[in-house]
Amino acid sequence: MMKKYAEKEGVALNRALLQVQLCYESMGRAERLAADYLLSHTEDILALTITELASLCGTSEATLVRLSRRLGYSGYQELKLALAQDAEHRTVTPNIEDSDSCYAIFEKVCNDAYLSLERTKRMISGEELERAAALLASAGRIVLVGLGSSAAVAEEAANKLLRAGCDAASYSDTHMQTIAVSYLKEGDVAVGVSQSGASKDIVESLKLARSRGASTICITGRERAPITRHSDVTLLTDTEELRHTVLALNSHIARLAVVDALCFRVAYAHEALIMASGVANESSLKTKRVEEEST
Amino acid sequence: MMKKYAEKEGVALNRALLQVQLCYESMGRAERLAADYLLSHTEDILALTITELASLCGTSEATLVRLSRRLGYSGYQELKLALAQDAEHRTVTPNIEDSDSCYAIFEKVCNDAYLSLERTKRMISGEELERAAALLASAGRIVLVGLGSSAAVAEEAANKLLRAGCDAASYSDTHMQTIAVSYLKEGDVAVGVSQSGASKDIVESLKLARSRGASTICITGRERAPITRHSDVTLLTDTEELRHTVLALNSHIARLAVVDALCFRVAYAHEALIMASGVANESSLKTKRVEEEST
DNA sequence: ATAGAATTTTGAAAATTTTTTGCACTTTTT
DNA sequence: AAAAAGTGCAAAAAATTTTCAAAATTCTAT
Numbered sequence: 001m002m003k004k005y006a007e008k009e010g011v012a013l014n015r016a017l018l019q020v021q022l023c024y025e026s027m028g029r030a031e032r033l034a035a036d037y038l039l040s041h042t043e044d045i046l047a048l049t050i051t052e053l054a055s056l057c058g059t060s061e062a063t064l065v066r067l068s069r070r071l072g073y074s075g076y077q078e079l080k081l082a083l084a085q086d087a088e089h090r091t092v093t094p095n096i097e098d099s100d101s102c103y104a105i106f107e108k109v110c111n112d113a114y115l116s117l118e119r120t121k122r123m124i125s126g127e128e129l130e131r132a133a134a135l136l137a138s139a140g141r142i143v144l145v146g147l148g149s150s151a152a153v154a155e156e157a158a159n160k161l162l163r164a165g166c167d168a169a170s171y172s173d174t175h176m177q178t179i180a181v182s183y184l185k186e187g188d189v190a191v192g193v194s195q196s197g198a199s200k201d202i203v204e205s206l207k208l209a210r211s212r213g214a215s216t217i218c219i220t221g222r223e224r225a226p227i228t229r230h231s232d233v234t235l236l237t238d239t240e241e242l243r244h245t246v247l248a249l250n251s252h253i254a255r256l257a258v259v260d261a262l263c264f265r266v267a268y269a270h271e272a273l274i275m276a277s278g279v280a281n282e283s284s285l286k287t288k289r290v291e292e293e294s295t
Numbered sequence: 296m297m298k299k300y301a302e303k304e305g306v307a308l309n310r311a312l313l314q315v316q317l318c319y320e321s322m323g324r325a326e327r328l329a330a331d332y333l334l335s336h337t338e339d340i341l342a343l344t345i346t347e348l349a350s351l352c353g354t355s356e357a358t359l360v361r362l363s364r365r366l367g368y369s370g371y372q373e374l375k376l377a378l379a380q381d382a383e384h385r386t387v388t389p390n391i392e393d394s395d396s397c398y399a400i401f402e403k404v405c406n407d408a409y410l411s412l413e414r415t416k417r418m419i420s421g422e423e424l425e426r427a428a429a430l431l432a433s434a435g436r437i438v439l440v441g442l443g444s445s446a447a448v449a450e451e452a453a454n455k456l457l458r459a460g461c462d463a464a465s466y467s468d469t470h471m472q473t474i475a476v477s478y479l480k481e482g483d484v485a486v487g488v489s490q491s492g493a494s495k496d497i498v499e500s501l502k503l504a505r506s507r508g509a510s511t512i513c514i515t516g517r518e519r520a521p522i523t524r525h526s527d528v529t530l531l532t533d534t535e536e537l538r539h540t541v542l543a544l545n546s547h548i549a550r551l552a553v554v555d556a557l558c559f560r561v562a563y564a565h566e567a568l569i570m571a572s573g574v575a576n577e578s579s580l581k582t583k584r585v586e587e588e589s590t
Numbered sequence: 591a592t593a594g595a596a597t598t599t600t601g602a603a604a605a606t607t608t609t610t611t612g613c614a615c616t617t618t619t620t
Numbered sequence: 621a622a623a624a625a626g627t628g629c630a631a632a633a634a635a636t637t638t639t640c641a642a643a644a645t646t647c648t649a650t
Binding site for chain 2: 017025047063080081084085096101102106107113114117118121124129130132133148149151152155156159198220252253256257258260261262264265268271290
């Protein structure tokens with residue numbers, strides 16, 4: 001009896017190959033051999049039996065079965081089927097090179113974003129998310145702090161929480177941060193965003209907020225980062241560690257997605273308010289727009 | 296011939312299924328049984344072994360193999376693979392509901408992000424991207440303007456362009472925007488971010504920038520939006536129109552990805568600078584961090 | 591029409607191929 | 621050095637294909 005093949009939900013992108021990339025780190029020597037072959041000869045595999053493939057990539061059948069399992073399929077057959085189903089057989093995320101066209105880079109950035117989101121999907125804890133949402137939904141005042149690109153996340157979050165009916169504000173100036181959090185009190189929430197989880201000012205802000213009786217939430221990419229010690233809730237997102245050096249990019253997107261999810265939840269909790277004011281907000285924003293035909 | 300093969304007058308967008316219909320006339324009783332099943336339960340077959348399918352349509356394995364051959368495949372395996380390849384990739388975007396867990400919402404947000412990115416990938420123009428990158432790479436000063444969540448995109452872009460060695464700054468305050476763009480001159484670039492493409496202040500800023508001789512780039516979700524009339528380059532991203540109303544979310548992510556791609560390109564153009572200063576930036580940022588073990 | 595030969599189609603079971611599992615061995619991690 | 625994880629061989633299981641005799645169909649000659 002063949003088990004049901006993995007259900008594909010959502011998007012048409014090659015789940016299987018994506019999965020290969022995601023799991024690559026946790027593979028051993030032989031499995032990587034196979035994974036490499038998979039990535040570079042995706043098309044060919046459909047025509048190969050497990051035995052043929054095994055000898056082609058210099059490994060054993062057993063390893064291929066195990067690889068298939070690791071990728072989330074019940075066996076080699078199912079993996080093959082999954083590969084066949086993904087119409088586009090493009091390989092995921094080759095590195096960005098300076099000879100790439102802007103569009104090619106864009107495609108790679110997108111792929112990277114997928115990976116980052118998938119990875120975050122795995123590492124983030126459902127319970128922590130829920131707790132964070134609960135705290136935010138019942139919070140009095142919410143102060144969000146972050147620096148650099150984390151400031152952008154904090155800002156975005158504040159923006160959305162505001163729309164969700166919260167009393168939220170973000171600060172990217174360290175002095176303002178200190179001032180803002182020092183006025184927090186019990187029932188309020190401070191949210192610290194820091195990729196490294198070790199930015200002095202952000203850590204200090206949460207510490208201070210906590211000492212005032214406020215609850216604290218951190219969004220970070222490092223599991224046992226200093227910031228977690230001052231946080232009631234830790235939201236762990238994808239790390240950038242091994243990614244393209246100078247322009248740290250995609251974990252940012254993952255963090256935004258986390259923020260989105262939280263804000264949705266909070267918005268639902270405040271549903272009544274949204275209906276009343278949120279929609280009004282939208283229409284009042286419209287008056288800020290120029291007429292289509294003018295100018 | 297009384298037996299008609301297809302009740303679903305629909306289509307055979309599927310090579311294999313088309314073949315089934317073409318061959319139907321020349322089949323015998325048992326094969327037709329199988330063919331009927333194929334046509335009506337196409338999706339299911341992927342999960343079935345030949346034995347299971349045989350018993351499901353009340354025929355023998357041998358018949359199925361013969362059917363496969365008749366359709367032009369080497370055997371049942373190959374038929375299944377062919378069916379998988381042609382299978383329709385239904386892309387379901389489940390709506391977010393207020394009963395969803397936070398994690399479930401997160402998953403949906405991710406799926407939505409994928410869709411948004413894929414859509415953007417299709418609508419954005421490679422040439423425009425390239426031109427935008429060229430303008431930015433050779434720009435003197437770069438001013439980015441946006442409001443609301445578009446401000447976040449502008450900010451993020453400024454952030455990255457800075458790291459890529461550009462003289463870039465973003466403004467989210469409309470007065471500051473006016474001031475900033477009015478000092479631009481030939482060789483400078485103004486970037487306007489506006490989802491609707493119709494925010495008065497943003498449109499005005501680009502218009503002003505242009506009148507000073509600067510080049511203008513817009514990032515927007517509407518093809519013939521007012522803002523495009525004042526832009527030398529238009530970067531079109533996914534629209535939010537038909538998405539979850541109040542919390543506008545994912546086109547934001549698409550725009551960030553576009554920005555990422557641009558910045559990469561610019562960074563490569565400035566490669567020498569990055570090597571010298573960019574990496575130094577990273578290490579100088581590290582001094583802002585707390586020691587791992589402390590506090 | 592109709593018996594019966596010829597042909598085609600069919601399915602049970604055997605043969606084969608492919609996939610999976612069990613287990614001893616090797617490598618890596620702690 | 622012990623524990624854990626990964627690997628490949630070979631046996632077992634499963635799935636597919638082939639074989640072949642029986643059943644159904646078609647054809648032909650009464």
